[in-house]
Amino acid sequence: MRRVAVALVHYPVLDRQKSVVTTAITNLDLHDIARSAHSYGLSDYFVIHPIAAQRELAERVRAHWVGGSGARRIPDRSPALELLTIVPDLEDAIRALGEPEVWTTSAAERGELLEYSAARSRLLQPGPPVLLVFGTGWGLADSVYERATHRLEAIRSPRPDGYNHLSVRAAAAISFDRLLRP
């Protein structure tokens, strides 16, 4: 099994008008994605934020649950939050993993896509680490997709109208389950 890590990008991402923006860190994104990542055996959870004050906020949340009073109150949270590394730029996460494949995710389908079944098989073969990249806001900016080794297929809705507005917390959990469930 290849090493798999996840990155949550707060910049560059899109807003509703498809402008490139920076989003704020959401506390439950830190918790939920860390808990899902650790449950599915991922090695790292990189939170990407260009603003120092936002990174410090995330560092305080991490410290509370890894060594602070949160860790004493709910010890099960510690190993999950230990996965968290907060860095200014996606390139920092890529460097930390060596030379990983970058697999981007999207709610919309664009370009040539890697299907989940094929992706799951690839992870079972020997190869470099894989960094799964999720966007906040209205999704990753084009410059991130241009960085991708592969673009994962979208999580499609079974609804006739195709309504597909999963939270990034839900989308990450579903992706981990599709790729890594036993």
Place this chain on the structure above:
Amino acid sequence: MRRVAVALVHYPVLDRQKSVVTTAITNLDLHDIARSAHSYGLSDYFVIHPIAAQRELAERVRAHWVGGSGARRIPDRSPALELLTIVPDLEDAIRALGEPEVWTTSAAERGELLEYSAARSRLLQPGPPVLLVFGTGWGLADSVYERATHRLEAIRSPRPDGYNHLSVRAAAAISFDRLLRP
């Protein structure tokens, strides 16, 4: 395809010491599970809470996103939050669906379990509605499991240590995907 609904129980659930307690409503449980439920074609999302002030809080959140300023700002949220019905007791949700099968979920395995692959097949056959029941806190109390038509298998971790501490938001998303993805 059978009608499928979801219930999120705040009482009776367990705390860390396995005592039966009432938990507080978490705002993002309303949003995330509504968005996941609507994306996967569920008919209803019942939030179960015995305390009137907590139900009123959830009703205000619903109103903000269905007809208030939230609906104007992010119209995509409205159809998801419209699924939300807030009731005092799980029996209210059961009555609202007629005579549904009650399928409980758990992070631990107990008794005879319905595997996800079999559950998915059952949903494709004709039959009564199915109410998927998730617990907050440290999981559903025994009295809810005694009410179950079926108990779904746990979402297992691929980790050697079996660490499995998904948020209820993540667990619900994974369950919907396993049962209802196209």
